[in-house]
Each structure stands twice: as C-alpha cells, then as structure tokens.
Amino acid sequence: MKVLKFGGTSVGSAENIRRVKEIVKNQQDDVIVVVSALGGITDKILNAARMAVMGTEYFNTEMTGIKERHEEVVEALFNGEQKETVKETVIHLLDELDKVIQGVSMIGELTPKTLDKIGGFGERLSSHIISQFIDGAQWVDSSKLIKTDSAFGRALVDFEKSEKLVQEAFNGFSGICVAPGFVSSNNAGEYTTLGRGGSDYTAAIFAAALDAHVLEIWTDVDGFMTADPRVIRKAYTIESLSYSEAMELSHFGAKVIYPPTILPVYQKGIPIQIKNTMKPEAEGSLIRESEPNGKDRPIKGISSISNISLITVQGLGMVGVTGISMRLFGALAREDINVILISQASSENSISFAVDTPKAEAAEQAISNEFEREIAGQQINKVEVESGLSIVAIVGENMKQTTGIAGKLFNTIGKNGVNIIAIAQGASELNISWVVKDGDLRKTLNVVHESFFLSENVEVNIFMLGIGLVGGNLLQQVRQQQEKLMKEKHLKLKLVGVANSKKMLLDRDGIAIDGFKERLDAEGEQSGLEAYKQAVIDMNIFNPVFVDCTASNDAADLYADLLNANVSIVTANKVAASSEYENYLKLKKIAKQKGIKFLFETNVGAGLPIINTLNDLVNAGDKIQKIEAVLSGTLNFIFNTIAQDVPMSKTIKMAQEEGYSEPDPRIDLSGIDVVRKLMILVRESGYRIDKEDVVINKFIPDEFFDGSMEDFWDGVSNLDADFEQRRQKLESENKCWRFVAKYEDGKAEVGLQEIEQGHPFFDLQGSNNLVMFTTERYHEFPMIIKGYGAGAEVTAAGVFADIIRVSNV
Numbered sequence: 001m002k003v004l005k006f007g008g009t010s011v012g013s014a015e016n017i018r019r020v021k022e023i024v025k026n027q028q029d030d031v032i033v034v035v036s037a038l039g040g041i042t043d044k045i046l047n048a049a050r051m052a053v054m055g056t057e058y059f060n061t062e063m064t065g066i067k068e069r070h071e072e073v074v075e076a077l078f079n080g081e082q083k084e085t086v087k088e089t090v091i092h093l094l095d096e097l098d099k100v101i102q103g104v105s106m107i108g109e110l111t112p113k114t115l116d117k118i119g120g121f122g123e124r125l126s127s128h129i130i131s132q133f134i135d136g137a138q139w140v141d142s143s144k145l146i147k148t149d150s151a152f153g154r155a156l157v158d159f160e161k162s163e164k165l166v167q168e169a170f171n172g173f174s175g176i177c178v179a180p181g182f183v184s185s186n187n188a189g190e191y192t193t194l195g196r197g198g199s200d201y202t203a204a205i206f207a208a209a210l211d212a213h214v215l216e217i218w219t220d221v222d223g224f225m226t227a228d229p230r231v232i233r234k235a236y237t238i239e240s241l242s243y244s245e246a247m248e249l250s251h252f253g254a255k256v257i258y259p260p261t262i263l264p265v266y267q268k269g270i271p272i273q274i275k276n277t278m279k280p281e282a283e284g285s286l287i288r289e290s291e292p293n294g295k296d297r298p299i300k301g302i303s304s305i306s307n308i309s310l311i312t313v314q315g316l317g318m319v320g321v322t323g324i325s326m327r328l329f330g331a332l333a334r335e336d337i338n339v340i341l342i343s344q345a346s347s348e349n350s351i352s353f354a355v356d357t358p359k360a361e362a363a364e365q366a367i368s369n370e371f372e373r374e375i376a377g378q379q380i381n382k383v384e385v386e387s388g389l390s391i392v393a394i395v396g397e398n399m400k401q402t403t404g405i406a407g408k409l410f411n412t413i414g415k416n417g418v419n420i421i422a423i424a425q426g427a428s429e430l431n432i433s434w435v436v437k438d439g440d441l442r443k444t445l446n447v448v449h450e451s452f453f454l455s456e457n458v459e460v461n462i463f464m465l466g467i468g469l470v471g472g473n474l475l476q477q478v479r480q481q482q483e484k485l486m487k488e489k490h491l492k493l494k495l496v497g498v499a500n501s502k503k504m505l506l507d508r509d510g511i512a513i514d515g516f517k518e519r520l521d522a523e524g525e526q527s528g529l530e531a532y533k534q535a536v537i538d539m540n541i542f543n544p545v546f547v548d549c550t551a552s553n554d555a556a557d558l559y560a561d562l563l564n565a566n567v568s569i570v571t572a573n574k575v576a577a578s579s580e581y582e583n584y585l586k587l588k589k590i591a592k593q594k595g596i597k598f599l600f601e602t603n604v605g606a607g608l609p610i611i612n613t614l615n616d617l618v619n620a621g622d623k624i625q626k627i628e629a630v631l632s633g634t635l636n637f638i639f640n641t642i643a644q645d646v647p648m649s650k651t652i653k654m655a656q657e658e659g660y661s662e663p664d665p666r667i668d669l670s671g672i673d674v675v676r677k678l679m680i681l682v683r684e685s686g687y688r689i690d691k692e693d694v695v696i697n698k699f700i701p702d703e704f705f706d707g708s709m710e711d712f713w714d715g716v717s718n719l720d721a722d723f724e725q726r727r728q729k730l731e732s733e734n735k736c737w738r739f740v741a742k743y744e745d746g747k748a749e750v751g752l753q754e755i756e757q758g759h760p761f762f763d764l765q766g767s768n769n770l771v772m773f774t775t776e777r778y779h780e781f782p783m784i785i786k787g788y789g790a791g792a793e794v795t796a797a798g799v800f801a802d803i804i805r806v807s808n809v
C-alpha cells in the first residue's frame with residue numbers, strides 16, 4: 001500500500017490532472033491518492049467568505065471565478081455522459097458553498113466553525129473531479145475518517161479514533177482510492193480542518209494508520225534542494241535526508257513539506273518520497289530514518305527566511321533572575337507570536353529572538369507590557385527592534401561528527417564582509433542558524449553553498465578596469481582557459497563587471513568575454529571611476545576581485561574603499577604599491593584584516609615570479625641584504641636595439657609598439673617606472689622606503705619631459721646624434737648600457753650604467769629583466785630571476801595567476 005499526496009499546483013489545471021492520472025496509473029501497488037484543492041482555490045474561498053462578512057458584494061466575483069475555474073477543468077477533462085455527471089456533482093457542491101457564503105453575507109458573521117466548513121470545499125471539489133477522472137478509482141470522504149476535537153480553526157487530531165476508522169474503511173481495499181486532504185470532523189460530525197499543510201497531514205495519517213510502505217508527496221519541485229534555487233542556480237536536489245533534517249530545513253524556509261505533518265509517519269518509520277509532478281522521472285528526495293555515522297555530507301542544505309526582525313531584551317537586571325525567559329516567551333505565546341530563533345548571551349544580560357517582521361510591533365508591545373515595571377526601574381532597557389533581516393541556517397545530522405564546521409562557516413562569511421548579527425546553535429548540532437541583513441542574504445547563501453562543496457565549483461567574480469593591451473590580453477587568456485579551469489580545478493571565473501574610461505557594464509549573471517566590447521558599447525552606462533567603484537560595492541557579490549589594468553592614479557585611489565568592502569584587488573598598476581609608504585601599508589593591512597587579497601605580482605618584472613619569491617624568502621626568515629636589478633623592459637629593449645641604423649628615437653617608438661612601455665613612455669624614460677619597481681621590492685623585503693629616498697641618475701635631460709606628449713615626440717629625435725656617438729664609443733670598449741636599480745644598506749639608486757662583458761647583466765637580451773637578491777642565505781651566489789620583463793601577454797598571464805591565487809584553489 002502506498003499513499004500519494006498531490007498538492008495544489010499538481011492538480012491546478014486539466015493538464016496537470018492528466019499527469020496525476022498517469023502517475024497514479026503507473027503504480028504497481030494499491031494506492032490512496034490524497035489531493036489538495038486546485039491551486040489558489042482555498043485562498044479564493046476564504047477571501048470570498050471574508051468579503052461576504054464585510055458586506056462587500058465582491059464575494060460574488062470571487063465565487064464566479066471559483067465556479068469558472070472548476071467548470072473549465074471539468075470541460076477539458078471529461079466528455080459525454082461522464083461530463084454531465086461530474087458537472088452535476090461539482091455544481092451541487094458549489095451551490096452548497098454559495099449558500100453558506102450568502103448566509104455569511106446575510107448574517108454578517110464568520111465563525112471559526114463556518115470557516116472550517118467552508119475551508120474544505122476546495123478539496124472536496126478536486127477529489128471528486130479526480131476520482132472520476134481516474135478510471136476505476138473510488139472516492140472516500142476523509143472528513144468522516146479523520147476525527148478531531150471541536151477547536152475549530154486549530155483542531156487536534158484524535159489519532160486513536162482516526163486510525164481505527166481509516167483501518168476499518170480500507171479493510172480489504174485494493175485498487176485506487178481518491179480522498180480530499182485537509183478535511184476532518186468532530187464527534188458531532190461537524191467539519192473541522194487540519195490547519196496549514198493539512199493535505200500532507202491527511203496523507204501522513206492515512207499512511208501511518210495503514211502501515212503504508214511509503215508516503216509520496218508530489219509537488220512542483222524536485223524535492224529538497226541544497227539551497228533556494230531562485231538564488232543559487234547551482235543548488236541541486238538532496239537525494240536523501242533524515243526526518244529531523246527535513247523538519248529543520250522546512251522550518252527555515254524550504255517549503256517542500258509542512259514539518260508537523262511528518263510526525264505520524266516518522267513515528268512509524270515510514271519513508272517519505274518527495275517527487276515532482278511535472279518531472280516524474282526525477283529521483284526526488286527521500287526522507288527516512290537517519291543513519292548514524294552514515295557517509296552523508298556534514299551539511300545537507302541551507303535554507304533561509306527573509307523579512308525577519310530581531311528583538312533584543314537587555315539589562316543588568318536580567319542577570320541571575322529566574323523566570324525572565326518564562327515571562328518573555330509566555331507574553332509572546334499569549335499573543336500567538338511564533339519565535340523563529342533565540343540567542344542568549346551566557347552572561348544572561350540579553351536575550352535576542354527573531355520573529356516575522358509583521359509580528360515585530362506586537363512582540364515589542366507584548367514584552368514592553370510584560371516588563372513595564374523593570375523597564376521603568378531601568379533594570380531592563382527599552383526593547384530594541386532591528387528589522388530588514390534574514391535568518392540563514394545550515395542543516396545536517398553529520399555536523400556533530402565533524403569538527404570545524406562553525407569555524408569554516410564564519411570564516412568564509414566574514415571574508416566576504418558579511419556582518420553576523422546573531423547566532424544560534426542547538427545542542428543537538430543539527431543546525432547552525434544566524435541572522436544577517438536582508439541585503440547580505442544572497443551573498444551569504446552563495447558563499448556558504450560554495451564553501452561546503454555543495455557546489456561543484458568555486459566561483460570568482462571579476463570586475464575589470466582598463467581594457468588596453470594587458471587588460472585585453474588578460475580577458476582573452478581567461479576566455480581560452482575558462483573551460484579547462486572548470487574541468488580540472490573546479491574554478492569558475494566569471495566576468496561580472498567591465499569598465500573603460502568612458503563606460504561601465506555590470507551583470508551579476510556574467511558577461512560573456514566573446515563580444516563584451518560590443519555589449520559594453522551598446523548597454524554600458526556612462527561612468528567615472530567613483531561610479532564604477534560604488535556599483536562594484538553595491539553588487540555585494542560573493543568572492544569578488546577587482547582587476548586594475550590601467551596606469552591611473554585615480555584608479556589606485558579606489559583600492560582602500562574596495563578592500564574595506566571585502567573586494568580583493570589584483571593590479572598591474574604600480575601606482576598604489578609605490579605610493580606613500582603609509583598608504584601601501586594601509587592597503588596591505590586592510591586586506592590582511594579582512595582575510596582577502598591585495599596582489600600586484602606584475603608590478604615588478606611583469607609575469608616573472610619576483611614578488612612571490614621575495615615574499616617566500618622573507619616569510620621563511622631570510623633577510624634581503626642587496627638588490628641589484630635590470631627592471632625596465634622598455635629600457636633594456638632600447639639599449640639592446642639601438643644601432644647605427646636604429647637611432648634612439650626609433651627604439652622608443654618600437655618599444656611602445658611592442659607593448660613594453662607604459663601608456664606614457666616618458667614614465668619609463670625618466671626612470672620613474674624603475675624607481676616604482678625598486679620601491680616595491682624594497683618594501684616587500686620588509687624595509688621602509690619612499691620616493692624621495694631613491695636617487696635617480698637620469699640619462700635624458702628633463703626638458704624632454706616638460707611639455708605634452710606631442711612635444712616629446714616632436715623633439716625626441718634631438719637625442720639621436722649624441723646617443724649614437726656615445727653608443728659607438730661603448731661598442732668599441734665592448735660594453736653595453738643597462739639601466740640598473742640597486743638597494744643596499746638603506747641606499748637606493750637607479751641609473752644608466754656601462755656594463756662590461758662577463759657581468760650577469762651583459763647578456764640580458766631584448767626586453768628581459770634580471771633581479772639578483774643577495775640574502776643571508778643566498779650570499780656567495782645571489783638568487784637570480786631572469787626572463788621577459790615586459791609585454792602584454794606575459795603581464796596578462798601574471799595578472800591571471802594572481803586572480804587564480806585569490807580563489808585559493
């Protein structure tokens with residue numbers, strides 16, 4: 001024997017009722033089919049009754065709607081004589097309902113008893129229609145089998161009597177029987193109803209009484225999901241869960257089954273299978289006894305409830321006083337206010353609890369009245385109410401077998417900058433629940449879902465600024481590598497924001513890299529840096545990383561606010577790390593405090609692993625004693641390219657065309673770019689240094705840098721003759737030029753040097769860079785890092801590696 005229950009959506013239309021028939025017909029067992037009213041009908045009936053008692057004629061419109069809906073379904077499902085018979089039953093029931101509602105309208109009274117009589121009409125109607133539609137099905141009146149007391153509106157089931165009646169009614173039964181859910185009656189035979197989730201309850205009572213081998217709840221979702229799929233696209237169906245897990249998840253918002261209705265089947269150990277009427281082939285979720293020490297994940301699912309208010313009662317007069325909690329929750333119970341979460345400080349000087357926001361005012365009032373004397377005497381403070389909140393809960397029986405869940409949970413949430421307002425965990429360790437601002441709910445659900453590997457992939461959300469040579473290359477590299485990273489590293493890199501100097505485009509669902517430029521042009525908003533920064537912060541997305549591929553000072557000024565909003569920074573732009581020492585330290589400190597990343601590996605040596613190596617040396621206790629380096633790709637290229645037929649001015653142009661130089665090549669030629677890099681290396685070595693501390697030996701006179709870019713290009717060929725003369729002399733001495741950066745004993749210097757053959761710098765080809773670290777451990781033979789030191793492709797690859805570092809995969 002099986003009991004199948006179909007909810008309102010499952011029987012909401014002729015098409016769906018056909019599906020129900022198909023599902024029922026495919027069963028191998030004897031089945032009892034419990035049905036809800038056609039979706040939305042019970043609300044309409046109750047609304048009509050309320051309208052009637054208020055004396056408005058609108059109830060007639062509701063009644064017409066109810067009739068039309070049923071007639072439509074009958075019209076679509078039946079033909080010929082059967083149609084007439086079903087119509088007759090339906091019209092008869094609808095007339096009966098109409099009479100009661102007319103009566104309510106006339107006498108202007110709507111008692112709980114009348115509401116109970118009216119409330120079950122929807123189920124009576126739907127069950128008659130469906131029993132006629134399924135060939136050979138019988139109809140049974142559940143209201144005659146499920147007996148309750150006479151507390152209309154909140155009747156309690158008499159299980160002993162009901163069980164006996166159900167067993168008698170189905171003694172020797174075989175085949176298919178359809179029964180209305182929700183309806184019951186008292187000993188006098190008057191209608192009562194089973195309250196919220198009533199049809200689930202009817203089905204559970206039948207299943208328990210008849211020792212069914214399974215109770216199937218057919219609904220419009222695939223089962224219990226790991227999280228709300230409207231928020232978490234990657235949420236998936238939980239294959240099996242225990243009764244307690246199902247109850248907890250339902251309590252915190254997963255409205256798949258109404259928890260109290262599970263009790264009768266739980267007591268008999270009858271499993272509950274949740275199935276989707278629209279997708280009968282889907283596995284669904286199985287609710288069953290928990291398996292102690294089972295191999296289940298520690299966390300089964302996450303659920304949440306929004307629009308919550310947190311009410312705090314606080315005061316020194318509460319400490320050690322017995323009966324405070326009893327009075328507090330007694331006052332709420334008297335007002336019929338449901339408390340969703342309670343959190344109490346161990347010092348006993350405060351109790352916070354969460355209620356639905358529409359109940360918050362009544363709750364505040366009830367407590368203020370209860371503790372009027374204590375509040376007046378200042379033993380208890382004025383009751384505080386904070387609204388606009390959500391509760392999130394993780395649920396799983398195996399949490400109690402797994403250490404570190406809470407640590408990991410709150411660490412991940414904290415890293416994403418979400419403030420936790422209250423926390424509650426039961427001693428059973430079945431759930432941990434906490435309160436966050438409504439605005440942080442989506443982000444919280446995402447990070448928690450991801451961090452407990454409920455999601456297959458780690459997702460990093462990228463905001464790009466600057467789509468020039470490096471930025472453009474980076475996006476193409478990400479595009480090419482996206483699939484592989486997903487497959488091999490389970491890392492999903494999602495571009496969610498992109499901005500150039502004119503426009504910005506943000507899309508939480510992702511921006512395809514193919515065609516992003518066209519989309520930015522067509523849909524992008526006119527913007528400035530501040531607006532982009534604010535939009536990034538306002539999106540409040542989880543695992544965000546801001547990638548700066550500009551050379552802009554103003555862009556660097558955004559970092560502190562972004563980091564403070566828990567947005568990691570990856571930057572090719574050297575301005576921030578070489579800005580005032582206090583600013584550099586501040587940015588690093590914020591990132592550390594927030595547990596996020598501020599990465600700038602490409603600031604020195606482009607894609608070469610220089611800063612990471614330096615960090616490793618220092619972290620492992622080494623001491624940097626000397627830095628000697630060729631750090632400018634542009635300058636090295638120029639000095640390697642300059643020749644009799646390739647004058648200085650031409651090499652500068654060539655370096656720019658190769659993508660080695662800064663957007664403004666004067667930054668390279670003046671030595672400023674190398675000063676920045678040296679400062680960054682010195683700082684990362686653990687020493688304080690400022691711009692003024694670096695001696696620059698310029699090789700191009702200042703007047704070349706004074707005017708505009710045009711002036712520079714117009715005048716640059718004036719350098720050629722002198723350089724050619726000096727070059728010839730150098731060549732004859734078998735030497736070469738290198739622009740060298742050096743730091744030793746607190747002294748920093750950059751400048752052009754004539755290098756002799758045999759020196760490690762001599763053979764440095766093209767735009768290559770070379771860094772030599774002399775350290776306590778690398779003393780006799782310094783550590784050398786050498787390779788391409790500029791170029792869009794290698795730099796983009798370095799930025800890419802930093803982005804992957806942010807994801808921690």
Ligand SMILES: NC(=O)C1=CN([C@@H]2O[C@H](COP(=O)(O)OP(=O)(O)OC[C@H]3O[C@@H](n4cnc5c(N)ncnc54)[C@H](O)[C@@H]3O)[C@@H](O)[C@H]2O)C=CC1
Nearest residue numbers: 466467468469470500501549550551572573663790791795
């Ligand atoms: N090219 C190279 O070899 C290396 C470059 N870098 C750094 O990478 C950064 C980018 O260099 P490239 O791509 O070569 O320069 P680029 O000039 O090709 O690209 C910079 C882009 O940033 C945009 N931009 C400038 N100000 C902006 C603003 N306020 N808002 C939005 N976009 C803005 C520009 O329009 C341009 O598209 C620079 O900071 C450079 O120092 C670092 C290591 C090596």
Ligand SMILES: N[C@@H](CC=O)C(=O)O
Nearest residue numbers: 632633634660661662
């Ligand atoms: N302009 C720079 C690029 C890398 O930082 C250089 O030439 O080295």
